[in-house]
Amino acid sequence: MRLSRVAVTSVVLGLLSFAAYVAAAPRPVAQPPMASVTADLAAPPPLLRTERHEVREGDTAGSILRAMGAPAAMLTAAGNGLDRLSIGDEILIDWREGDSQPFRLRLHHDPAFTFEIARTGDKYKARQVPVPYVVEEMAAAVTVTSSLWEAATSVGFSPSQVINLAKIFEYDVDFNTELVAGARFRLVLDRLTDDDGQQRVGDIRAAILDNGGKSFTAIRYRSADGEVSWYAADGSARRKAFLRSPIEFSRVTSGFSSGRRHPILGTMRAHKGVDLAAPTGTPIRSVADGVVTKAGWAGGHGNHIEVRHEGGYTTGYSHLSSIGVKRSEKVRQGQLIGRVGSTGMSTGPHLHYEFMVNGVHKDPMKQIVPVTKPLPESEKPAFFALRDQILPQLEDAHEITRDEDAGG
Numbered sequence: 041m042r043l044s045r046v047a048v049t050s051v052v053l054g055l056l057s058f059a060a061y062v063a064a065a066p067r068p069v070a071q072p073p074m075a076s077v078t079a080d081l082a083a084p085p086p087l088l089r090t091e092r093h094e095v096r097e098g099d100t101a102g103s104i105l106r107a108m109g110a111p112a113a114m115l116t117a118a119g120n121g122l123d124r125l126s127i128g129d130e131i132l133i134d135w136r137e138g139d140s141q142p143f144r145l146r147l148h149h150d151p152a153f154t155f156e157i158a159r160t161g162d163k164y165k166a167r168q169v170p171v172p173y174v175v176e177e178m179a180a181a182v183t184v185t186s187s188l189w190e191a192a193t194s195v196g197f198s199p200s201q202v203i204n205l206a207k208i209f210e211y212d213v214d215f216n217t218e219l220v221a222g223a224r225f226r227l228v229l230d231r232l233t234d235d236d237g238q239q240r241v242g243d244i245r246a247a248i249l250d251n252g253g254k255s256f257t258a259i260r261y262r263s264a265d266g267e268v269s270w271y272a273a274d275g276s277a278r279r280k281a282f283l284r285s286p287i288e289f290s291r292v293t294s295g296f297s298s299g300r301r302h303p304i305l306g307t308m309r310a311h312k313g314v315d316l317a318a319p320t321g322t323p324i325r326s327v328a329d330g331v332v333t334k335a336g337w338a339g340g341h342g343n344h345i346e347v348r349h350e351g352g353y354t355t356g357y358s359h360l361s362s363i364g365v366k367r368s369e370k371v372r373q374g375q376l377i378g379r380v381g382s383t384g385m386s387t388g389p390h391l392h393y394e395f396m397v398n399g400v401h402k403d404p405m406k407q408i409v410p411v412t413k414p415l416p417e418s419e420k421p422a423f424f425a426l427r428d429q430i431l432p433q434l435e436d437a438h439e440i441t442r443d444e445d446a447g448g
């Protein structure tokens with residue numbers, strides 16, 4: 041197997057700036073089908089130039105297109121196709137000789153599709169163009185020197201792929217507080233090569249995370265009915281009833297305690313939850329399936345949500361800038377229920393997160409919670425065959441550097 045060697049370099053990028061990134065970059069969703077462009081049969085004038093813009097924090101589709109000299113008609117034609125830009129996405133605008141307006145915009149957002157707005161006559165139309173590519177399996181290791189974000193992007197992961205990688209292990213490790221320097225991911229993943237020889241990282245098939253003396257193995261398996269899930273090497277489910285944290289990336293600024301000085305009141309009182317610092321607007325997820333029992337203003341807690349889960353568990357989320365659910369609504373694990381804010385008695389944007397067992401407040405960071413259903417017996421032979429093929433590849437995965445492109 042040919043391995044592309046990719047360097048893991050060390051650039052300090054704190055979790056806070058990553059949290060800022062996450063807030064500004066919602067995960068991509070499948071785009072609705074767009075009207076297709078009528079073929080222009082006349083030979084087009086030659087391409088004059090292509091302008092590139094890498095999406096940065098604070099950019100909007102409108103600000104980028106204006107800065108690149110694209111007409112308003114292009115933005116109108118985009119529909120919702122440019123609504124979900126991620127930091128690091130590249131927008132290309134192509135100009136032809138003799139034209140006063142660009143003839144095409146391209147956005148490579150999803151590895152499988154290019155979002156394109158092209159001009160026919162004087163009209164712009166948007167569509168999704170499938171990107172043809174060859175898929176090869178490869179093994180690679182990534183060592184975290186400063187942050188998961190830095191390590192994974194340096195080996196070619198897109199922003200959304202970094203989040204997907206974190207999601208595989210989000211039941212085991214709280215990436216806010218528990219990922220140690222020197223943590224190592226070994227991965228078997230797809231490498232996609234397009235017509236121009238450009239290579240990109242595709243889906244992850246299996247992964248081992250070694251973190252602070254603990255090791256976790258995750259293997260992606262598609263069951264006979266088409267459902268894709270992650271399992272441990274023994275076939276047990278990796279999905280647990282509770283996520284480790286309601287925010288994907290943040291940092292704990294104030295832990296659980298039975299007595300501390302309140303930052304506003306100045307008095308001693310218990311802090312019955314943890315404070316997770318994250319920028320205003322950062323998505324908050326329900327940590328487990330459940331039913332919303334409170335959703336509204338709650339005095340010092342500001343905008344507040346409470347969710348009741350099976351087994352006597354309740355979770356609380358306070359100081360939100362917005363609430364995305366209603367009382368009595370059923371929510372799923374990982375569902376966006378609100379956004380980080382600083383409402384109520386709060387000194388800055390953060391999530392105050394509470395975890396109760398039978399009405400008693402517990403430290404959310406110390407909870408050990410039940411696991412969900414295992415792989416069915418009928419699926420085990422196929423799963424174990426996949427495991428026995430993929431585990432040796434995983435265990436052999438080594439760090440790769442971008443400079444060398446080893447053949448053979």
Ligand SMILES: [Zn+2]
Binds near residue numbers: 294314315391393
């Ligand atoms: Zn708090």
